[in-house]
Amino acid sequence: MKQKYVLIDCDPGHDDVMAILSTIAHPDIFHILGITTVCGNNLVPLITENILNVLHYIHREDIPVCMGAENPLVYPPSPQAAHGYNGLEGFEFPKHSLKTVQQDVISFMKEKILSSPEPVTIMALAPLTNIATLLQKEPTIIDHIEQIVVMGGSWYRGNVIPHAEFNIYADPHAAKEVFSGKVSTVIIPLECCDDCTISEATVQSWIHDERYLTKMVGGIMDFFAIYGRQHQRTRHTIFDLAVTEYLLHPEIFEGEYCNCDVILLGEETRGQTVFTTNPNSKILVLKHADTNRFEQQIISDINLLANEII
Numbered sequence: 585m586k587q588k589y590v591l592i593d594c595d596p597g598h599d600d601v602m603a604i605l606s607t608i609a610h611p612d613i614f615h616i617l618g619i620t621t622v623c624g625n626n627l628v629p630l631i632t633e634n635i636l637n638v639l640h641y642i643h644r645e646d647i648p649v650c651m652g653a654e655n656p657l658v659y660p661p662s663p664q665a666a667h668g669y670n671g672l673e674g675f676e677f678p679k680h681s682l683k684t685v686q687q688d689v690i691s692f693m694k695e696k697i698l699s700s701p702e703p704v705t706i707m708a709l710a711p712l713t714n715i716a717t718l719l720q721k722e723p724t725i726i727d728h729i730e731q732i733v734v735m736g737g738s739w740y741r742g743n744v745i746p747h748a749e750f751n752i753y754a755d756p757h758a759a760k761e762v763f764s765g766k767v768s769t770v771i772i773p774l775e776c777c778d779d780c781t782i783s784e785a786t787v788q789s790w791i792h793d794e795r796y797l798t799k800m801v802g803g804i805m806d807f808f809a810i811y812g813r814q815h816q817r818t819r820h821t822i823f824d825l826a827v828t829e830y831l832l833h834p835e836i837f838e839g840e841y842c843n844c845d846v847i848l849l850g851e852e853t854r855g856q857t858v859f860t861t862n863p864n865s866k867i868l869v870l871k872h873a874d875t876n877r878f879e880q881q882i883i884s885d886i887n888l889l890a891n892e893i894i
């Protein structure tokens with residue numbers, strides 16, 4: 585597979601970390617230009633500290649991190665309890681002295697995209713505030729973007745309010761801009777993520793694996809699985825990991841080209857995505873994934889990294 589130059593926009597976040605680890609496991613496929621953070625699961629200073637902790641723990645201080653938007657475009661921040669008190673509960677990271685790149689996030693993204701030898705893929709694992717602002721302020725940047733792959737939205741239901749998924753609910757104005765159809769975009773909504781699960785047995789295997797990396801992965805996944813266990817689930821959805829896995833193996837996903845509108849208002853509808861079939865659209869909305877291949881890929885990626893990182 586041709587190497588992909590990627591920017592990861594995220595709010596780590598347990599599933600964000602799994603997506604990032606899986607990306608790092610494939611240096612032959614992914615050249616990571618940088619990681620940007622955005623207000624989402626928790627306030628941006630906290631979730632930025634989470635990614636610095638992870639990168640320090642896995643000895644990848646070379647990957648530049650730039651702190652992004654502290655607030656959504658219009659609404660106030662909406663931190664989520666599901667990720668714990670600091671946005672990445674479950675593992676106590678050792679102290680570090682890593683720093684973020686001291687640059688405005690939009691100029692950081694622009695610089696990374698324009699200096700890339702190939703058009704860039706943006707992996708969007710969080711509310712779309714940074715990306716929408718980039719597209720608004722630098723409209724010609726779209727010529728240098730290969731595609732944006734977004735975990736967000738839903739066909740029929742919600743996970744924070746009845747009709748909206750969190751990443752779009754948190755900043756619907758940003759989503760409306762990004763989904764306006766100017767850039768090739770892949771949307772991975774909640775219903776596709778229903779197929780992007782790992783078993784409780786996999787989580788337990790990481791918890792009981794004493795290798796350096798799996799101590800961390802087991803800790804954060806043990807915490808992330810609490811919600812599912814409380815709801816008698818034996819499988820756990822690793823939402824953002826679907827973005828990495830789509831880029832690795834698009835053939836295990838299926839979807840349909842659509843236009844996407846975003847509802848901006850309403851107690852039950854703020855952030856609702858409305859998909860309308862249009863074969864000429866630049867937006868591919870996914871519907872299903874092969875669960876078995878999804879799970880086998882992350883098991884293999886974590887095993888590979890666990891043998892490398894000590």
Ligand code: RIB
Pocket residue numbers: 597598599600625664709710735743749750751823824
């Ligand atoms: O709705 C799922 C999204 O919100 C994911 O990006 C996950 O990290 C969560 O906070």
Ligand code: CA
Pocket residue numbers: 594595596597599600624625709710824
């Ligand atoms: Ca996320």
